Amino acid sequence: MKKGQLQIQESIFVLIIFIVLLLIGLIMFYNFTISSIKADIASYESSKFRSLIEILPSIPEFRCSNLGQEQECIDLGKVDAFSKLGFDYFKEFGYRKITIEVIYPKEDKSYNVYEKRPRSFKSIKRISSLISLYDPGQDKYKIGKLTVEDYS
């Protein structure tokens, strides 16, 4: 083989190795990007689910107000009306279950605020928080447990 042919072969080998390394890099980068996007989606959904504990007591549908002044509590009158009327809040709450249970003073009372189950789901994630409740019937402030279940 002539010296020129040998040098061309060398260049071709280098090019092939370079392209293989480039492809491996691209595939790794693509996989990493896809898995990172999936992780971002999961993290976004998870933080959206967790933030419900902060958001729910402050949405106007449930929040207490006295003479137009808003207070940091949930109005049981509004919750009762909301759960009975059964509005379509799928866009806001998605496939979740939201319940409020009165824990102080001890009452065997709970409100099924919202529930939408998917046909099939792999797991249920649950978070809860104690919240301030106002009972307009008795004009009393109580303590409740807000539980949000996420079907995923």
Next chain:
Amino acid sequence: MKRAQTEIIGLMIVVIMLVAIALVALRFVLISNSSINVDSLLSAKANNMANSIKNANLCDGNFEQAIVACCNKENFCDRESCRLISEEISSIINSSEESVYVEAIDAYGNKCFSVGNCISGIASSSYNFENEVLFRAKICRKE
């Protein structure tokens, strides 16, 4: 292989290694963000808990008045206020999924009462009752 080609391949290897290190570093940064989310959730829970206890009715008054009475060593509801509060708050925090610590501190920095046991956790905002009592709740971290 020519010297220049060898140097190019060496440079490529260095670049690939740098990219790999950057990706690993990025991953660690993303993981540390998730712990911030957990902290913000615990903070919201602690604030909700302190606010709910502060507002709740107790006998003819509410917990806020009972806590102030406790710090002033007065009776509330014909009972020793600190004992009454401790009993009632203990029954409330039993319903919580997390370990909780609740305390009130008077104007001189003395602890009026505390319920629960917590080494480290996320505290709620402090509520100031009648400019003389600070009240707060803390959600304990899982060890």
